[in-house]
Amino acid sequence: MVETLSKNPRVTGFGTLHRSTIGRKMIMAVSGLAMLGFVVVHMVGNLKIFFGETEFNEYAHWLRTIGEPALHHEWFLWIMRVGLIVALVAHFWAAITLSRHDVKARPVKYQAKRKGGYATTLMRWGGVTLALFIVYHILDMTTGTVNPATTNEPYDRITSGFGEWYNVVFYTLAMGALCAHIWHGLWSAANTLGWNRATTAGFRTFAVVFALAVAFGFLLIPYSVVFGLVD
Amino acid sequence: MKLKLKIWRQKNAVDAGGMVSYDLEGVSTDMSFLEMLDTLNEKLIMEGEDPVAFDHDCREGICGSCGVVINGDAHGPEQTTTCQLHMRSFKDGEEIIIEPWRAAPFPVIKDLVVDRGAFDRIIGAGGYITAPTGSSPEGNSTRIPKPDADAAFANATCIGCGACVAACPNGSASLFVSAKVTHLNLLPQGQPERTTRVLDMVEQMDAEGFGGCTNTGMCTVSCPKEIPFTSIANLNKEYRRAVQQSNKA
Ligand code: HEM
Ligand code: SF4
Ligand code: FES
Numbered sequence: 001m002v003e004t005l006s007k008n009p010r011v012t013g014f015g016t017l018h019r020s021t022i023g024r025k026m027i028m029a030v031s032g033l034a035m036l037g038f039v040v041v042h043m044v045g046n047l048k049i050f051f052g053e054t055e056f057n058e059y060a061h062w063l064r065t066i067g068e069p070a071l072h073h074e075w076f077l078w079i080m081r082v083g084l085i086v087a088l089v090a091h092f093w094a095a096i097t098l099s100r101h102d103v104k105a106r107p108v109k110y111q112a113k114r115k116g117g118y119a120t121t122l123m124r125w126g127g128v129t130l131a132l133f134i135v136y137h138i139l140d141m142t143t144g145t146v147n148p149a150t151t152n153e154p155y156d157r158i159t160s161g162f163g164e165w166y167n168v169v170f171y172t173l174a175m176g177a178l179c180a181h182i183w184h185g186l187w188s189a190a191n192t193l194g195w196n197r198a199t200t201a202g203f204r205t206f207a208v209v210f211a212l213a214v215a216f217g218f219l220l221i222p223y224s225v226v227f228g229l230v231d
Numbered sequence: 232m233k234l235k236l237k238i239w240r241q242k243n244a245v246d247a248g249g250m251v252s253y254d255l256e257g258v259s260t261d262m263s264f265l266e267m268l269d270t271l272n273e274k275l276i277m278e279g280e281d282p283v284a285f286d287h288d289c290r291e292g293i294c295g296s297c298g299v300v301i302n303g304d305a306h307g308p309e310q311t312t313t314c315q316l317h318m319r320s321f322k323d324g325e326e327i328i329i330e331p332w333r334a335a336p337f338p339v340i341k342d343l344v345v346d347r348g349a350f351d352r353i354i355g356a357g358g359y360i361t362a363p364t365g366s367s368p369e370g371n372s373t374r375i376p377k378p379d380a381d382a383a384f385a386n387a388t389c390i391g392c393g394a395c396v397a398a399c400p401n402g403s404a405s406l407f408v409s410a411k412v413t414h415l416n417l418l419p420q421g422q423p424e425r426t427t428r429v430l431d432m433v434e435q436m437d438a439e440g441f442g443g444c445t446n447t448g449m450c451t452v453s454c455p456k457e458i459p460f461t462s463i464a465n466l467n468k469e470y471r472r473a474v475q476q477s478n479k480a
Contacts, residue, residue, distance in 0.1 A: 010434055013478035021443035022433055022470050098443045105335050105402030105442035111237070111250060112328040114303030116452075117400045120445040188446040191460075194468025198461050 021098065022192075028094040029189035031087040036182065038084055043217040049230055053155045060154040088134070095127055119184045126177040133174035140167070162225035171222050179215035183208055232258045232323040236271065238283055239330045241339050248339065250328075260319040264307060265290060265297060267318055284342040290314040292455065295390030298397070299343045300330040305394035305453040312392060312455045332393050334402035336439040349439040350391050350407065356435035357428035358411045360420045379417045386414035388456040395450035395458075401442030406450035408432050409466035410458045416469050426473040433470060 009019060017023030048059045066076040102120075139145040141157055149160035161167050186207035190196050196203065224230040234255045241248030255271050262270070265287050272282035288296040292315040301307035307316045321327060331339050336349040375383075387410075395406035412429050415421035421428070444463055451460040 011430065011474060011477070014474060017474065020433055021437050022467060023474070025443055026467075026471070102401035102403070102442035102445070105440055106333055106400070107335050108333050110300060110303055110330055110333060111239075112300070112303035112330065114398075117447045117449045119447045120400050123445065184446070191446045191464045192444075192467055194464050194466075194471050196461060196464035198459070 018094075021101065024094045024098050025192045027090055028098070029192040031091040031094070032185055033189050034087045035084065035091065036186065038080070039178070039182075040214060043214055046221055047217065049155070049158065049221055050224075053153075056155050057153050092127075092131065095124070099124055119188075122180050123184055126180045129174060129177040130181060133170070133177070136170070137174075158221060159225055159231055162222040168222045168226055172219060175215045175218050178218070179211045182211035182214055186210060232260060232318065232321070234258055234267070234321070235324070235326040237326065237328045238342070239339075240283070240342055241331075242281075242341065244338060244340055258318055260317065262318045263290070263314055264301070264316040264318065265314050284340075284344050286344050287314060293390060295392035298332060298392045298394055300332065300397055302328050305332070305397040306392075306455055310452065310455060310457065312390075315455070332397035334393075334396045334441065336402070336404075336441050337393060337396065345393075347391070347393050349441070350393065350404070352439065353404065353408060353432050353435045354391075354411065357424060357431035358415065359424075360415060360418075361423050362420070373419050375418060383414050383417040386410045386417075386458060386462055389414075389454075389458055390456060392455060394453045394455060396441065398449045398453035399442065399444075400447060400449060401445055403444050403450070404436050404439075404441040405444040405463050405466065406454060406458055406460075408436050409462035410456075412469055413462045413465045425469075426476045429466065429469045429473045430477065433466075 009016075011017060011019050011023050017026055045059065045063075049056045064074045064077055071079075136146070140147050140161055141154070144152060144157060147157045147161050148164060149156040162171075184207075187196075187204045190200070190203060190207075221230070236253045236255055237250050238253065239248060240251045253271060253275075255267070255274070258267050258270060265285070268283060268285055275282045285299060286296045288294040290297070292312040295312075297313040298306055299313055301313070301316075306313050308320050309316050329343065331337075331343045332345045332347075334345075337345040337347055340346050389407060389410035391407065393407070396402055396404050399405075412432060415428060416425050446463075448460050450463075451458065
């Protein structure tokens with residue numbers, strides 16, 4: 001017997017789901033879907049940039065006031081951030097531990113390569129690309145550390161940031177990784193959670209269209225800056 | 232037809248093993264893949280060499296013992312068992328690379344033969360029903376809705392060959408386990424163990440060292456019995472249900 005997850009005690013309820021491969025995969029699916037929910041709202045919100053500088057900056061400030069006066073200024077944002085960090089850490093942990101378990105299960109590779117089965121590799125390397133992107137993106141748009149803008153206004157950060165070619169290239173690559181991740185991940189999560197059946201085959205196509213729409217929506221902004229539609 | 236074979240040769244479980252090339256002539260397109268290997272082995276025996284060891288029994292696609300990876304595909308280019316694959320699926324002069332199933336829980340015993348005892352232990356963990364001994368009950372006394380009977384039957388056709396594990400980039404046994412769980416959990420006879428079955432079989436599958444499912448679907452396209460991919464979604468659904476049940480307990 002191979003020593004992998006074998007030493008784990010049995011799953012006895014949702015609190016111990018992390019002990020099995022399927023349980024871990026469910027954690028990956030739920031955290032992935034939570035992040036996807038955020039990603040979609042974020043993409044749609046960003047489109048406010050097409051209504052002009054004032055309205056976009058007002059939107060960004062409004063985000064900090066959600067829930068007031070019940071919540072203190074920026075509390076809503078911090079609750080969201082903590083939730084996203086928990087989801088990201090859970091997702092990343094499940095991805096790493098499961099991938100290591102999977103690699104151990106095929107210690108000797110085949111000499112003849114077969115076509116297909118790329119989704120797994122794409123998810124793993126695409127996921128790493130996304131992790132790097134998330135760090136860079138926060139330093140770029142949230143803290144402004146690596147952003148060339150001279151003010152702290154979100155609109156300025158976008159137009160200045162995408163004035164640099166390397167940002168456009170990196171954001172495009174990252175959105176490609178995001179698109180691929182949702183392409184496989186959305187449908188995959190439905191399978192992991194046991195929702196797919198013969199009659200839901202169309203969901204696979206839906207996931208692909210959804211993935212393309214999300215990536216397209218995000219990329220509208222840098223390319224609008226490049227082509228002078230937003231300045 | 233003439234073939235250039237490249238076959239994995241490994242003396243025993245501890246030998247490092249390696250690929251060995253053989254030229255084989257006089258192969259007919261009507262031969263099955265195993266008959267082609269028999270032809271090679273006759274030649275090797277005549278030359279005083281050790282014949283290539285491979286697993287087989289029924290040679291009619293029902294026992295699940297045969298199975299090798301042919302040019303990277305589990306059971307070769309057709310969606311059938313290796314014994315039911317015919318040489319007409321190959322071209323004259325073609326190079327054919329033959330390897331054993333590769334997965335940590337399926338150690339090579341010799342050449343192309345692997346130990347699939349891990350599957351037996353998964354079955355032992357929950358792939359059974361509690362049945363009274365004695366004379367068999369009247370056949371029609373337990374009624375089963377037609378759609379359930381059909382789905383259970385489709386999943387019951389799994390012959391435990393292990394091609395799904397061999398084809399999966401993660402060496403996952405999910406399709407095999409899902410076929411067994413779907414088959415037994417759908418039927419009234421399988422209800423007493425419905426919850427423990429899926430928990431125990433998944434626990435054993437993990438303990439044996441099979442990888443997890445990443446929903447690539449490579450298993451289904453290699454399965455000679457066409458076990459549908461939705462069986463894995465059903466395994467996950469049964470697993471979710473069982474965890475919920477044990478939450479309450
Ligand atoms: C930290 C960066 C990330 C890494 C390392 C990562 C890695 C992975 C891996 C390895 C998988 C499993 C793929 C497979 O089963 O073939 C996966 C699935 C998934 N990921 Fe990510 N990912 C990351 C970020 C994200 C983000 C930002 C989202 C939100 C859009 C997301 C959404 C999903 C979804 C929905 C799944 C499907 C879960 C399933 O297959 O059941 N991931 N991720
Ligand atoms: S699911 Fe298909 S490929 Fe896997 S063991 Fe059963 S018959 Fe073989
Ligand atoms: S020898 Fe029985 S299935 Fe091939």
